[in-house]
Amino acid sequence: MRILIVEDDREAATYLVKALKEAGHSVEHAADGDDGAHAVETGSFDVVVMDRMLPRRDGLSIVQEMRGRGDQTPVLVLSALGQVDDRVDGLKAGGDDYLAKPYAITELLARVEALARRHRPGDVETSYRVGDLVLDRLSHTVTRAGEEIVLQPREFRLLEYLMKNAGQVVTRTMLLENVWDYHFDPQTNVIDVHMSRLRSKIDKGQDKPLLHTVRGAGYMVREAAK
Amino acid sequence: MTTPAPSAARPAPRSLGRRLAEAGAALRRLSRTTAVRLSLLYLVVFTAFSLFLVIVVTHDATRIMTRQIHEAIDADVEALQDQYRRGGLVRLVYALEDRSRRPDAGLFYVVDVAGNPIAGNVAELPPGALATDDTAPRSLDYMRFDGGKEIHHVALVRAFALDNGFRVLVGRDIGERERVRAVFRNAFRYVAVLMVVIAGLTWWFLSRRVLRRIDQVSAASRRIVDGDLSGRLPVSGSGDEFDRLAVGLNDMLERIGELMGGVKGVSDAIAHDLKTPLTRLRNRAELALAASDDDDETRRAALEATLEESNALIRTFDALLMISRVEAGRAFTAADPVDVREIAGEVAELYEPVAEDEGGAFTLVADGPVPVSGNRELIAQALTNLVDNALKHGRRDDHAPHVTLTVARAGGRALLSVADDGPGVDPADRQRIFERFARLEASRSTPGSGLGLALVAAVMRLHKGEITVEDAAPGLRIVLSLPVAE
Numbered sequence: 039m040r041i042l043i044v045e046d047d048r049e050a051a052t053y054l055v056k057a058l059k060e061a062g063h064s065v066e067h068a069a070d071g072d073d074g075a076h077a078v079e080t081g082s083f084d085v086v087v088m089d090r091m092l093p094r095r096d097g098l099s100i101v102q103e104m105r106g107r108g109d110q111t112p113v114l115v116l117s118a119l120g121q122v123d124d125r126v127d128g129l130k131a132g133g134d135d136y137l138a139k140p141y142a143i144t145e146l147l148a149r150v151e152a153l154a155r156r157h158r159p160g161d162v163e164t165s166y167r168v169g170d171l172v173l174d175r176l177s178h179t180v181t182r183a184g185e186e187i188v189l190q191p192r193e194f195r196l197l198e199y200l201m202k203n204a205g206q207v208v209t210r211t212m213l214l215e216n217v218w219d220y221h222f223d224p225q226t227n228v229i230d231v232h233m234s235r236l237r238s239k240i241d242k243g244q245d246k247p248l249l250h251t252v253r254g255a256g257y258m259v260r261e262a263a264k
Numbered sequence: 265m266t267t268p269a270p271s272a273a274r275p276a277p278r279s280l281g282r283r284l285a286e287a288g289a290a291l292r293r294l295s296r297t298t299a300v301r302l303s304l305l306y307l308v309v310f311t312a313f314s315l316f317l318v319i320v321v322t323h324d325a326t327r328i329m330t331r332q333i334h335e336a337i338d339a340d341v342e343a344l345q346d347q348y349r350r351g352g353l354v355r356l357v358y359a360l361e362d363r364s365r366r367p368d369a370g371l372f373y374v375v376d377v378a379g380n381p382i383a384g385n386v387a388e389l390p391p392g393a394l395a396t397d398d399t400a401p402r403s404l405d406y407m408r409f410d411g412g413k414e415i416h417h418v419a420l421v422r423a424f425a426l427d428n429g430f431r432v433l434v435g436r437d438i439g440e441r442e443r444v445r446a447v448f449r450n451a452f453r454y455v456a457v458l459m460v461v462i463a464g465l466t467w468w469f470l471s472r473r474v475l476r477r478i479d480q481v482s483a484a485s486r487r488i489v490d491g492d493l494s495g496r497l498p499v500s501g502s503g504d505e506f507d508r509l510a511v512g513l514n515d516m517l518e519r520i521g522e523l524m525g526g527v528k529g530v531s532d533a534i535a536h537d538l539k540t541p542l543t544r545l546r547n548r549a550e551l552a553l554a555a556s557d558d559d560d561e562t563r564r565a566a567l568e569a570t571l572e573e574s575n576a577l578i579r580t581f582d583a584l585l586m587i588s589r590v591e592a593g594r595a596f597t598a599a600d601p602v603d604v605r606e607i608a609g610e611v612a613e614l615y616e617p618v619a620e621d622e623g624g625a626f627t628l629v630a631d632g633p634v635p636v637s638g639n640r641e642l643i644a645q646a647l648t649n650l651v652d653n654a655l656k657h658g659r660r661d662d663h664a665p666h667v668t669l670t671v672a673r674a675g676g677r678a679l680l681s682v683a684d685d686g687p688g689v690d691p692a693d694r695q696r697i698f699e700r701f702a703r704l705e706a707s708r709s710t711p712g713s714g715l716g717l718a719l720v721a722a723v724m725r726l727h728k729g730e731i732t733v734e735d736a737a738p739g740l741r742i743v744l745s746l747p748v749a750e
Binding site: 138140192221222224226231232234235254 | 568571574575578579582586610613614615617618621641644645648649652655656716
């Protein structure tokens with residue numbers, strides 16, 4: 039994937055570039071608002087990571103400009119401001135996702151990959167399949183090896199989100215935001231409890247587990263590694 | 265060679281220059297005061313007005329008097345010509361002498377063909393004064409006998425010739441007109457002096473009575489700015505505008521003082537509660553550095569612990585920011601009607617598995633929808649904090665808590681209560697638990713930032729709600745009461 043990072047803090051940017059390159063992406067970096075605006079206009083990227091407060095230009099104004107000329111490249115807005123209203127501002131300006139600083143690098147990687155995937159055409163699939171696990175979005179049924187698994191509505195949405203991002207890491211905050219629509223962090227790790235319940239329904243008695251815990255990052259649905 | 269002379273001569277002009285500069289600065293300072301400005305404005309406006317009045321009146325009076333003089337001269341000329349026509353030169357001279365003797369007589373003068381004076385009451389005329397034939401009076405300087413002395417006078421005169429070649433001059437002194445003008449000029453002088461006096465009085469009144477009060481207020485506020493936060497503005501007791509202003513500002517200072525006290529308490533708590541994890545963070549980093557090169561396991565464990573500690577710190581900061589943001593209130597003004605039963609349902613669904621996993625139980629008690637005006641996420645966060653607390657602190661020895669979340673409607677209030685069956689909280693501590701970083705001795709060992717309930721309190725204040733803490737016998741019950749939106 040081609041990723042543009044617009045971030046003025048040199049150390050943070052260096053770290054980000056390194057981490058994204060290690061994850062196998064090709065990365066470009068712009069260090070201020072003017073450079074960033076120029077880069078999004080002339081280059082072609084799969085995802086743009088845009089810091090909100092930049093020297094010379096406000097990051098949100100660049101996103102607004104992009105949307106104004108019909109550029110639909112997914113944008114992840116980074117900001118030191120992380121409250122509900124700041125997030126709303128960022129999304130209103132045309133950002134696709136919003137991540138407050140300080141963030142875990144695994145969180146940022148997971149979100150960048152989810153954004154790129156969301157943008158790919160053919161997003162309107164009616165069913166997801168991972169190995170022998172099939173989720174039908176129209177009939178709201180889940181089967182594993184042809185056998186139906188009964189899920190609660192919330193468990194269904196949880197699995198749906200995980201399968202939509204199959205093969206990608208999904209963090210706990212991403213699950214809270216997308217499945218529960220909560221943008222705060224409950225003190226207890228409620229997500230882990232829900233995941234273990236889901237896992238017991240999906241993977242129990244199966245010799246090839248599909249729901250994996252990614253240490254220090256989150257969860258992933260994928261076929262067992264070779 | 266020494267040069268004592270110039271250096272000795274210099275101080276005098278320099279100190280004079282400095283004195284002038286100081287005087288100038290003092291004057292500039294003075295001119296910036298409202299009292300001086302208002303007084304000067306008053307002086308200028310009223311002086312200009314009186315000057316205008318005096319000029320107009322003087323001008324009009326002079327014009328009228330000049331016209332009267334003209335008419336008198338014309339009348340004299342006509343009368344004398346009439347006398348000459350009737351009785352010749354002799355009659356003219358008689359009439360002229362007669363008129364010259366009257367009180368406040370005009371000027372009369374007759375000369376023969378050669379220019380020798382025949383009759384008149386003028387001592388000396390400038391040469392050629394009678395040479396013209398005037399149709400209208402003109403101005404003329406002359407000398408006149410007054411009590412045996414020759415005095416310089418100015419007159420308006422008209423000269424004409426008789427048919428025998430003699431010439432006659434008739435005129436009127438304009439001294440009276442000048443005296444009237446002088447009266448007006450004097451009047452203006454008195455008025456001007458009066459203006460200055462009144463301006464001075466204005467300045468005195470303003471600076472003494474009015475601006476002195478303002479100066480007192482500025483001085484008091486400067487003292488407060490300089491650090492005397494207990495200082496208050498002077499109140500004279502007269503109940504005037506200044507007193508009302510001072511009382512208002514004093515109330516404000518009082519409120520700020522209270523808030524400052526609160527902030528100080530919080531910052532002390534922050535300093536303490538953030539320094540502890542920062543110290544742990546530091547210790548762990550030191551541990552990782554001190555580990556020997558081949559001891560990867562120790563290093564890894566230390567780094568993981570460091571990360572964990574950082575995350576906890578970030579959560580604490582987020583919570584603090586969230587509380588202050590909610591308290592500022594401006595971020596969430598656009599409140600929509602939300603159903604608290606629905607919010608409670610979601611929170612129950614989120615926590616029920618958690619309670620069960622720990623061996624406890626979770627019960628939701630709710631009927632129909634209860635709409636309130638507010639922010640869904642904030643109310644949800646308040647509820648999750650309460651449930652979280654109930655799960656953490658409701659534990660008694662090995663007995664996991666049974667948490668009950670109830671949604672009810674009483675009168676115009678939506679009541680959301682979270683109860684556990686744990687050890688409860690001592691009545692003396694029940695209000696303190698909502699303070700930032702308030703962690704009771706009993707709960708020091710359980711994890712938590714001590715900010716959860718502070719956020720609940722902030723959210724309730726924002727939503728005009730109330731919090732009551734009750735004894736659930738056994739356990740603790742916290743009830744949130746919000747106004748129902750219809």
